Amino acid sequence: MAEYSNLELMACVLARELTDGEIVRVGVATPAAEAAIRMAHLSHGPNIELIFFGGRMNVAHLESIPMPAFPWDRRIVRWSESYSDSGHRFDRLKDWNRHVFFIGGIQVDPWGNTNLIGIGKDFSRLRFRGPGSVGTPTLSSYVGRYYIVLNNHDPRVLVERCDFISAYGWGRGGDDARSRIGLPGGGPRLCVTPMCVMDFAPGTRRMRLHSIHPGVSLADVKARTGFELNVPEQVPETAAPTAAELELLRNRVDREGLLRR
Amino acid sequence: MAEYSNLELMACVLARELTDGEIVRVGVATPAAEAAIRMAHLSHGPNIELIFFGGRMNVAHLESIPMPAFPWDRRIVRWSESYSDSGHRFDRLKDWNRHVFFIGGIQVDPWGNTNLIGIGKDFSRLRFRGPGSVGTPTLSSYVGRYYIVLNNHDPRVLVERCDFISAYGWGRGGDDARSRIGLPGGGPRLCVTPMCVMDFAPGTRRMRLHSIHPGVSLADVKARTGFELNVPEQVPETAAPTAAELELLRNRVDREGLLRR
Amino acid sequence: MRKERIIGEDEAAAWIEDGMTVAIGAPAPMALVRQVVRRRVRNLTVIDSGLSLDLFIAAGCVRKTVSYYAGGHLGVPVLPSFRRAAQSGELTVWECEEGILCAGLQAAAQLLPFMPWRGGVGTSIPEVNPDLKLFTDPIAGETLLAVPPIKPDVCLLHAAAADAYGNVRHFGGPGWLDLYLYRAADRTVVEVEQVIPNEEIRANPWATTIAGADAIVRAPFGAHPFYSRGFYKQDVAFVAEYFELAQKAESDPASFQQWIDRYCRETGSHADYLERIGMARLLALNEF
């Protein structure tokens, strides 16, 4: 089997999750997600539409969709079909049930609530001031589903309780945790880390181990998780990247090997 | 003195009211107002901006601004500098204090409340169904000031009480009639008809005779007004169009003589 | 392969079913409007103004209209069929105005239960339309109107051009409320004068006024008798003929219905309709 990095595996896991015809919002600083979107678009998602920083596009016809793309990247201008997200970003939330996005966090709790605000007890004197919520409160309220993607599986990130919640996942748990407060979006689907994939068990909607990446032990996962993780009797191994996936990823998306650094 | 029509006189009266730098919204079916705007723009208002059906423009450099312009008029495309009013018409109400517009009505009451909804007591069985309010409720709430322009001075139009109010003028009267209900706009300034000009007396804000057009008697005005009109001791005659005004109007605006028909 | 979204005018018209709420842009997409009339759809709630609204009412398609303006042509201050139907009580009028309409469309587009609006405070509109509620705002205590969502099932628009994937361009700006209607609607069909290459769309993304129309219908001269900026002018005489017949319909309903038959019901396709109008007449409009 080919060797691959954690980020490459995560990219493959996420790419498999995307469905043709969806609208995918691309953010910053989650390289696995950035690669996944491009992989899905070039393989099974020719009707996926990408929204990069105000530009909406379909670039499935390209031989390669290099990464990363930043706000200042001139490719956005070349690729876009509209700037429908620029200056009137929130004009049509009603189709956001077709939208998918990816979120990180400085803290994530067992119900997929995430924190980008800061760490500390007193908001006016935070121990660590975070970057702020960007658009995640609104995105997480409306999109059909979203994925929590962590670059590190760390007990200081995966905590029993966030000091602050900037994006509401499954609240304090329960299938009605979102409908009860009127959020139309479907909530977080998975949490993908360099060690494993976790989902949110129907009923409690508390995080549950879904699959462990090849070569990682259950004990390691537990040790690196800051809350008690729901572990089913059978936990499958995450399917490793196929040769075709790696070929696509390395030759048509991540030509510079950013995910292997 | 040159001969002129009632509509030409009304156009001159209204043109004198407009100030350089204002933003003037042009509607339909008030030909005197349509001419007035063009006259002001070509004479003392080179910084007046016109909004015609979604297009915003400044055409003070033209030799002539012919009338009328309808939504389907290709000149809107030629003249416009932006379509800022098209598809995002209400995005910036905060500068509407610089906007001026003109309003008609199937009924107008002594406080300048106007009715475009219909005539009758029962809304579900109107005797006369009117065209509807267009944008006048919002316009009249926000614009710096507006003018009521009537093509006929008729006791069935100028009534003591409108069956329905579609644009709120001075309510049931009083200087605070608008601020009390939170309307930021300045309300109706004048009511201009083929017989006279009326204003809204500070204090009561009930309609008051401001000037009578040349050749019209006070008795005629009273007979053709369906409510008791406040008549000051001295009522001046409306200043007739000057030769320069008529030259401007006839040679640079109303070349086809629409106001003389 | 990326899926194309071009469909036929008949298929598009079949999206409109009895009882739906339909939003019509400006200029009205008359090729589609005529197909809907031809299919004898009934009990629609129509968000529209002008000739197309009057035609829908005269053809018996409408139960309710969300109306901010129902004026006609010059010399026709109120749409004749609208006026008759409203006065007789056959037609329910959801009384509003442009600002209230846009607020309700925004609420629908943003999946919010209401939008606050000031225009209409002090007027009779909330009295004659009980769906509009006066309320006290939670921040400053002002009295405002709460406008509920206005939710078109389908929005029908006319535009200059689109690519095969639903990226739409208007020439001379989109119609008055087109973008508001599109944002609020579940599905949008746009009839266009021309289908253009995706590369042309991509060469000027800012020119894309609607990204993601659900379907595109090819309909050159589709707005006739209205104008289509950049392509043709309004057929003023044809519009006048319509309103003359509509105004006389009280005494002579047959001539009016014959006119509707001739131009909407007997013409199986948009091409049929254009044949009836005739090339000479169409080309005479074709100056810009």
Next chain:
Amino acid sequence: MRKERIIGEDEAAAWIEDGMTVAIGAPAPMALVRQVVRRRVRNLTVIDSGLSLDLFIAAGCVRKTVSYYAGGHLGVPVLPSFRRAAQSGELTVWECEEGILCAGLQAAAQLLPFMPWRGGVGTSIPEVNPDLKLFTDPIAGETLLAVPPIKPDVCLLHAAAADAYGNVRHFGGPGWLDLYLYRAADRTVVEVEQVIPNEEIRANPWATTIAGADAIVRAPFGAHPFYSRGFYKQDVAFVAEYFELAQKAESDPASFQQWIDRYCRETGSHADYLERIGMARLLALNEF
């Protein structure tokens, strides 16, 4: 004669007075930002993100920020000066997010006392920002956030071009929030790469992204070290240099302040600044 609206960068910067609320677009109009820093304005409330926000804070201009995102460059997850000032309590953060910010800007633009918003319900944001009130909507009884108006005194933007009368064009679309900020602000100044003839504006009115900016400032390369679409790319190394110094400022505040002096305070004009950057460096960015 129609009045022109072109003013100098110094005159524009003088519009910003101590204690005002200032909104900054994307890319940040750095020529204007540097002039404001140079004038040592204080106690601003700044609606901004990125390097320009960090620079304003480091230069001592800011008391409060309306912040939805304060991330830095790659490898700089949080703006260094922002983080230090927020943690120490010197800087007040009006916590929000993009949707809430846009709702507040819309309320200001529409002279409404609030806008309802759903994003943020269930989060800590209304707890840490008491200006945001949870309320029950008057139509359906849902719990929503009431967002009060966010009112910039002045909005500063960068764009590709404008005519002398304030008709602005962006290339590659306006920045993220530019139009929201413009609509809400009392006055807007736009620095542009080029002033173009009014006839060019009139030839394509749809390309006008802002009609009626209060003032236009000529500033070629004015967004440096940021990109300006259609003109130049981001000066990535320059931005990295800034963040390196900003991150080290806790141990070495002098070097950081010297950098700010060198590029903002000692340069009397935008031309001075560009001289310090140097032609070779600027032309190297000038590919698109």
